[in-house]
Amino acid sequence: MVEVKNAERERRKGFTRLSAKNQATIPVEVLRAAGVRSGDELRVRVLGPGKIALERERMSVDDFAGALTGTFPPGFLKELREEWESPSLTPAS
Numbered sequence: 001m002v003e004v005k006n007a008e009r010e011r012r013k014g015f016t017r018l019s020a021k022n023q024a025t026i027p028v029e030v031l032r033a034a035g036v037r038s039g040d041e042l043r044v045r046v047l048g049p050g051k052i053a054l055e056r057e058r059m060s061v062d063d064f065a066g067a068l069t070g071t072f073p074p075g076f077l078k079e080l081r082e083e084w085e086s087p088s089l090t091p092a093s
Helices: 002-009 028-034 060-064 076-085
Strands: 042-048 051-056
16 A cells, blocks of 8 residues: 555656645746746636646846936935935025
């Protein structure tokens, strides 16, 4: 009987098995090829009978991060931040 259990537990490359808790482990090679990493939020969609798609939810901040590199002259943002940190002057009445 032990041999049968071991044979049942053998994994085929690129395959996973759904657990009793409806959980599945995705093979690392598949995750790397798709560019999905630990912590990414995934949308789950049904494509048809027996077909499920996982799609990484894109964050709009991620899409634009670094897009304005080189827009401001060196040191400009540091000077601006220092202005924000200094005590503000009260307007004359």
